[in-house]
Amino acid sequence: xxxxxxxxxxxxxxxxxxxxxISVYERKSFLRSLFSPLPYxxxxxxxxKLINKLNDDDHPVLLEGFHCSGLLxxxxxxxxxxxxxxxxxxxxxYKTLAQVENSLWRKMYYLRESRLLGSYQRLxxxxxPVAVLSKPDADVLSQRYGFQHLHLVPLFIPWEGVASRxxxxxxxLYHGNMGVPENEAAAEWLVRHVFSCITVPxxxxxxxxxxxxxxxxxxxxxxxxxxxxxxxxxxxxxxxxHIHVLPSLNKxxxxxxLLNALLNGRFCITNNAGAVGMGIEPGLLxxxxxxxxxxxxxxxxxxxxxxxxxxxxxxxxNSYNNRANAIQLSxxx
Numbered sequence: 001x002x003x004x005x006x007x008x009x010x011x012x013x014x015x016x017x018x019x020x021x022i023s024v025y026e027r028k029s030f031l032r033s034l035f036s037p038l039p040y041x042x043x044x045x046x047x048x049k050l051i052n053k054l055n056d057d058d059h060p061v062l063l064e065g066f067h068c069s070g071l072l073x074x075x076x077x078x079x080x081x082x083x084x085x086x087x088x089x090x091x092x093x094y095k096t097l098a099q100v101e102n103s104l105w106r107k108m109y110y111l112r113e114s115r116l117l118g119s120y121q122r123l124x125x126x127x128x129p130v131a132v133l134s135k136p137d138a139d140v141l142s143q144r145y146g147f148q149h150l151h152l153v154p155l156f157i158p159w160e161g162v163a164s165r166x167x168x169x170x171x172x173l174y175h176g177n178m179g180v181p182e183n184e185a186a187a188e189w190l191v192r193h194v195f196s197c198i199t200v201p202x203x204x205x206x207x208x209x210x211x212x213x214x215x216x217x218x219x220x221x222x223x224x225x226x227x228x229x230x231x232x233x234x235x236x237x238x239x240x241x242h243i244h245v246l247p248s249l250n251k252x253x254x255x256x257x258l259l260n261a262l263l264n265g266r267f268c269i270t271n272n273a274g275a276v277g278m279g280i281e282p283g284l285l286x287x288x289x290x291x292x293x294x295x296x297x298x299x300x301x302x303x304x305x306x307x308x309x310x311x312x313x314x315x316x317x318n319s320y321n322n323r324a325n326a327i328q329l330s331x332x333x
Contacts, residue, residue: 001018001021001023002014002023002025002050002053002054002263003020003023003024003026003248004025004026004047005024005025005026006026006027007225010194012024012056018076018222023050023053025047025050027045028043028044028047029044029285032044032045032107037116038070038116039090039113039116039117039120040113040116041065041066041067041090041113042066042067042068042069042070042117042120043070045067045068045070045071045279046070046071046074047259050071050277051071051074051075054071054075055074055075055076055077056073057229058077058079059080059082059135060080060081060082060083061075061080061082061083061332062083062085062329062333063082063084063085064082064085065085065086065087065090066084066087066090066120066121066124067090068084069084069124069128071092072124072125072128081332081333082128082129082252083128083129083130083131083329083332083333084129084130084131084135084330085130085131085153086130086131086132086137086141087133087137087142088133088137088252088253088254089121089137089141089144089145089162089252089255090117090121090251091112091117091118091121092114092140092251092252093116093250093252094110094111094113094114094117095110095111095114096182096249096250096251096252097114097180097181097182097250097323098114099249100181100182100185100249101110101181102181102183102212104227106181120253121141121145122145122146124145124147126145126146126147126148127148127149128147128149129149129150129151130147130149130150130151130232131151131152131153131329131332132150132151132152132153133152133153133154133155133231133253133254133277133300134154134253134254134276134277134278134279135152135153135252135277135279136251136276136277136315137252137277138150140185140252149259151328151332153179153253153325153328153329153332154254154279154318154319154320154325155256155259155320156261156320156322156325156326157256157263157320157322158289159259159260159264160317160322161263161317162262162263162266162310162313162314162316162317163239163263164262164263164264164265164266164305164310164313165239165240165266165305166304166305166306166307166309166310167304167305168242168304168305169240169241169242169243169266169305170201170240171200171202171203171240171241171242171244171299172195172200172201172202172203172241172243172244172245173202173203173205173237173238173241173243173244173245173261173265174186174187174190174202174203174204174205175203175205175206175229175234175237175238175246175257176246176257177203177206177207177208177242178204178207178208178209178210178213179207179208179292180208180241182248182249183206184208184209184210184212184213184250186246186247186248186249187204187206187213188212188213188216189247189292190202190204190215190245190247191204191216191217191220191223191283192216192297193290193293194245194290194294194297195222195223196219196220197290197294198294198297198298199222200222200297200298200301201223201224202220202222202223202224202245203223203224203225203226203237203241204223204224204226205223205225205229205234206225206226206228206229207227207228207236209225209227213225227283233304235264238260238261238264239264239265240267241265241266242266242267242300242301242305243266243267243268243269243297243300243301244258244265244266244268244269245269245272245293245297246258246261246268246269246274247269247270247273247274248270248271248273248274248276249273250273250312251272251273251276251277252274252277253276253277254277254278255270255278258270258274258278258280258284259278259316259320262280262283262284262313262316262318263313265299266305266309267285267303267305267309268283268284268285269284269285269286269287269290269293269297269300270284270285270286270287271286271287271295272286272288274286279319280316283309283312283313283316
């Protein structure tokens with residue numbers, strides 16, 4: 001395992017038994033990458049020490065995300081197997097971040113990164129195999145960027161079964177990292193356009209909750225915020241909620257928090273942007289209009305979550321089967 005350490009709270013603890021060795025590297029700073037023609041998420045991960053280690057042998061290489069694909073041109077053994085694990089269309093993802101960002105500086109950064117990523121993804125070697133998370137991502141990478149060897153390998157998940165509780169919860173829940181602009185924008189939309197019109201209790205839980213979002217919530221006594229919940233507390237919030245309301249402003253990638261809610265929570269509502277690419281139909285309500293969100297939430301609060309509702313979600317594990325997907329990914333290497 002070759003690992004870039006840059007985010008406090010995330011590390012390699014617990015992975016040691018799974019790896020022959022673990023090497024840790026630092027990402028280049030934004031300023032050091034500023035004048036590179038490459039996107040920052042790519043330029044900051046081109047590390048000479050890492051390149052030297054990879055060139056010491058001919059083992060297969062799995063590059064996590066287009067983020068690490070900048071190493072491709074530095075790998076000298078052209079007979080080795082290399083696979084890129086694509087998270088999404090990164091250019092489209094950053095464009096969406098720019099659209100919902102309020103800070104002018106960050107908006108400019110996201111737009112620049114989106115433009116550079118679009119150019120970069122067009123120039124990448126199209127013969128390199130790419131494992132994608134969803135069919136819509138495969139379509140974009142094929143039709144827009146010309147990748148020729150795309151393989152659908154669904155997202156790996158940390159859950160092995162459906163643990164949703166039957167009966168009633170007492171509140172609706174939106175959870176996510178509010179430091180990501182699209183998450184905060186989705187939560188604010190729910191407060192202003194859905195829960196300002198109904199009196200159903202609504203909880204927003206996550207990291208990085210801004211003053212702007214807190215001000216939007218302050219006007220509504222039935223809406224509350226849980227700041228920086230521990231993993232244990234978040235799991236309890238998910239398990240005890242009656243409805244998970246998880247619209248998305250981004251059509252790219254697969255939404256892990258939606259899978260979490262489906263496997264561990266009761267009723268789940270999203271929009272088309274949240275549902276696209278998930279390969280999920282049973283147990284998921286897909287709505288678009290504000291009034292539809294309001295009316296459906298009020299109706300569901302009067303309905304118990306049943307064993308039949310829970311059973312509909314068993315089919316999720318057909319697609320998101322870690323063992324089967326690990327075998328498929330290993331076969332590509």
